Amino acid sequence: MNNGSTNPISAGLGAPAPLLGISFNSSKVACNNCRLRAHCMPASLSTHDLSSIHNLIGTRRRVMRGTALFHQGEKFASVYAIRSGFFKTCTASPEGREQITGFQMAGEMMGFDGIVNDKYACDAVALEDAEVCVMPLDGLVNLSRNMKVLQHHMHRIMSREIVREHGAMLMLGGTRARARLAAFLLNLVQRLHARGFSNSELILRMSREEIGNYLGLKLETVSRTFSMFGAASIVAVQKRHIHILNSAALQDIVNQTAFPRAGSGGSH
Amino acid sequence: MNNGSTNPISAGLGAPAPLLGISFNSSKVACNNCRLRAHCMPASLSTHDLSSIHNLIGTRRRVMRGTALFHQGEKFASVYAIRSGFFKTCTASPEGREQITGFQMAGEMMGFDGIVNDKYACDAVALEDAEVCVMPLDGLVNLSRNMKVLQHHMHRIMSREIVREHGAMLMLGGTRARARLAAFLLNLVQRLHARGFSNSELILRMSREEIGNYLGLKLETVSRTFSMFGAASIVAVQKRHIHILNSAALQDIVNQTAFPRAGSGGSH
DNA sequence: CGGGACGTTGACGGTCGTCAAAATTAGTGG
DNA sequence: CCACTAATTTTGACGACCGTCAACGTCCCG
Secondary structure (H helix, E strand, C coil), rough: CCCCCCCHHHHHCCCCCCCCCCCCCCCCCCCCHCCCCHHHHCCCCCCHHHHHHHHHCCCCCEEEECCEECCCEEEECCEEEEEEEEEEEECCCCCEEEEEEEEEEEECCHHHHCCCCEEEEEEEEEEEEEEEEEEEEEHHHEEEEEHHHHHHHHHHHHHHHHHHHHHHHHHHEEEHHHHHHHHHHHHHHHHHHHCCCCCCEEEEECCCCHHHHHCCCHHHHHHHHHHHHHHHHCEECCEEEEEEHHHHHHHHHHHHHCCCCCCCCCCC | CCCCCCCCCHHHCCCCCCCCCCCCCCCCCCCEEEEEEEECCCCCCCCCHHHHHHHCCCEEEECCCCCEEEECEEEEEEEEEEEEEEEECCCCCECCCCCEEEECCCCCECCCCCCCCEEEECEEEEEEEEEEEEEHHHHHHHHHHHHHHHHHHHHHHHHHHHHHHHHHHHHHHCHHHHHHHHHHHHHHHHHHHHCCCCCCCECCCCHHHHHHHHHCCCHHHHHHHHHHHHCCCCCCEEECCCEEEEEEHHHHHHHEEEEECCCCCCCC
């Protein structure tokens, strides 16, 4: 399976052509050139390891806005790293209610919830045209058997997902609308900032309804709360364009607007 | 606590205490005799594999009611399988609010949230005297490198935890108090039933306040809702002893009391 | 220009948080 | 065994917050 050279010669039949614009089918952007590597790959990897991983990533896949990368119940096979674009993941309860469980951006991974039952446990829908790296799980698993860093990295990613959801639960249980929306904005802008974007401006990729669904609020409440932030000059809101004017005030709202004294006392 | 010896010992988690009153090492119940094996181990294992795993589980550990198995922020080392007893896991937000992220019973595992940052991300507190199997992670990891079933099993467990939290989010976002409490009871009794207990009776190991915290409700609301269920003869409630009289009605409440039309197409 | 998706704003009412007090139980020491 | 305190649970009254219903404005696309 070792592929020593991925040089232009082997590509003579008109495959990769890394020189020019975008090539779809052939488009294997080498992982070691990917500027998102820090987000989805282990920190330190030998070039040899890196190319092993790179070879594993069979294809990339484009996902048009509004369409699903995978569906709840679909046979599980691969996990995905987002190269570009923005996703939501949502589950449907047996009785048909739908809950958005998270929003994912470039460098983040999706699909690990499919491992338990060999079926994806949620839909992953692109909120804007997107591109993902397809990572077949058995490939990853096999590779990780001889690559300790990779094995540990997989564990870390899943563990992180667990912790992330802890955070989401923290928000949903026992805070007011203001606090939820404030925390939501701060979280988004922080993740964007970690990817080189502004730490005060962002464009929402999702509708008010989707925000509300995620935060456990109705869309009208989301809208009203945005207006409130605007009136207080904490955030400038124009449709989906958000400008955080006073991030400290937002943080205060997160801190102060939790229901008071939820959990203290108690333990003996 | 009123024993002759000084208290710090029981509270201390520091050193692996060699020969105190309780001998940690001695009690090695062979995994292949453990009637909970089906819950925490892969389905099919050769006896050889099983004994490898068994050897890995260095110790068991007793946890007294009200004390913590591990604390948020503590250095991560092991995951734990519950042999007996009942736990809650709770995280504290930076601003000090506390959120219970789950209740765990015999056969379930805890600690995987510690992998990401090499620190436990939550407290695990025993709600009744308990006993756990200590499973050092690096041992598991090394073993799994040569034991494919185990490797896959670990992935499944973490994945299941992710999915479980999806479910919790589903409940916290967009349902009413009745629905949350009904779903909570049904979930508890179902898990207990899977362990050989009644499918209609249970004893709550946690206080009204803890239930409320978990469900995003105040303790008064929890109490009132219990009373409501009682008045409707759906559940007989006596303190913490719960008898489900009409499980179908409970299920109806879960289904019907979600906020209407949260996610589907809005035609009016 | 017209239709549809999305967002904003207003008015009203229900659910549940808040405050308060009483009831029941558990734990402790005499 | 019984008094005493602390913890937990229950119940009531009140009101804030947010869900509900409705109308309107905006933008996009055919």
